[in-house]
Amino acid sequence: MEPRPEIAHWWFASIFLLLGLILLAEVIVGPTVFGRRPWRRYLWPATALASGVLLWLVAALSTFSMLHLIAHSIWAQAAMIAGAVELAVVRGLLRRPAWSLVTAGMLAVSGASFLVHEQNGWLFSRSAFLHHAIGWVLVAAALFPIGKAIRPRLAIWSTGFAVTVIVVAVLLYTDRDVAPIFGHLSEFAGESK
């Protein structure tokens, strides 16, 4: 039994919200206080890594179109690679700030996948709007890890990254498969459910 598409988006919205709150908590209390319990620092990379495994399952269930199969596969790999690299940073295996560029790259690739797999315009339907919005937000979010690689001590990068992840969660929560956006619905989009 497969859940409705918007339900699936809400599952992932919850994961993104969890990630965003973890990151925001670290920003609010500061990395020193946050790191007093070492396991806390593993939370967001481990969640990203695990969500990648989940996305393989979603990819396997996305054979209703080739583009969706490929897009979900890209997201799965991006989440696993970014999660593993950030875990390695937390473990001290990777020390150079430049390793943040891996996360930046994965965000950019994920955003590009969102934009490519949505071939309708922004105002075609709500899901089309959200795919464009999420795609561009993820591409923009890639700037924060890049900034962290260049100036690791500035808090703005962590703050911006945390807020961006929460914004993606909110966008995913507002998803409905076919629904009007700003009162508009393309004449091709059929009836809303």
Place this chain on the structure above:
Amino acid sequence: MRRLPIALAGALLVAVVVPAVASAHATLGSTSPATQSRVETAPREVRLRFDQAVTIVPRSIEVFAADGRLVSGPVVAADRGREMVTRLQQLDRGAYTVRWRELSADGHIGSGVYTFGVGVPAPPPTEAVGASGMTWKDDVARWAAFVALAALLGPLVLWLVLLRSVDPGPRARKAFYATAAVASFAVIDVGILAFILRSSNALQLGFLDMLYGDLSPFAEKTRFGIAFLVMTVGFGVVALFALLAWVLDRPGLLWVTLGLGSLLASGWSLSGHQATEPNSSALTELADWVHLVAGSVWLGGVFGLAVIVWPLARDARRDAFLRFARLAVVLIGLVVLAGTYMAVVRLPDLSDLWTTSYGRILLVKVGVVGLALAWGAFHHLVVRPRLERGEMPRVAGRTLLGESAVAMAVLVLAAVLVNGSPPAPETPASGAVPAIQAGR
């Protein structure tokens, strides 16, 4: 630090308990007659029901008889656009192919194909009217899949089994971890490519239409599709353990990668000739899996020796080479034994070796394997004794690379063989079973 396993386990639990699927355009919900069904009474119409309203476009539904005759009429919408219906001519007993296209609710053209049978079993969608057979692209994808599997299993056996008492050093350790992770992802990615290529042979769509081609009949109604789904998710877990082993620097976790990877390789054995031909059995499936895994460990082990151990673990070279030489004898024995058994089953007459294309490719493969064996014999008879005397022959690094190149050639021929069709076995006239294409 003790909480780390708990945090990881909790995160993994999240991943496991929330299976879901995401989509944003119309998908085919149900069909009448059902996908790949056998009906005893000829249907008067074909009805496709989608999960949202769709728009009819030219050639929205076309139904073909096995001889390519069009047996359907104009298409009309029903149930407020959620259904497309076409009337059928009086259908005779036989297999039929339904090809459909619709303008989806999100503006994309969705397309698909499925089959049904009237009084006969429906053929798999890969044998739909208009479907093409395997092409060189399928061979390349299969070869890449074999290379990825060999690159995953071979180096892991080298490290976990042969070098378990020897520290290969930090650079080699990193290389082993990286190879395991990259190879795990490569198996998945190449598998996706192979699945799409295989489906596109039947869908016969242009590039843009293929983007929204419905692959679900192939994923759900064919052996290779089901194997693809299981292997995709399974190798995702394999990749997870490869990454965790690196992050936690725990080589022991790679045993899961090795074991699960070897087990999942059976997906190819359970969906290939040795599982689908009429005279297949559990023994032929097992032989195929043994052949595949032993061959992968052998060829991947040579690759691991050439590109990881030799350049990065100087102190472990001697032990790795000598121990691998002993293991290779066992692996080659298994490969030859299982391969000979399968060849006898597939080609019962000796003359099949030169009178059928499958047999001729097999002969070429045996020839190239012979070259690889000769290369291995050189290592066994020339390099091994010098290593045992404490020398370090400089030529060995280059000859290992050469043997790796021959191994690649072996895998090319293996890919062509797997994608080819062996001659159909002779069956009694009464109750004859139709030949089934590999990987259906």
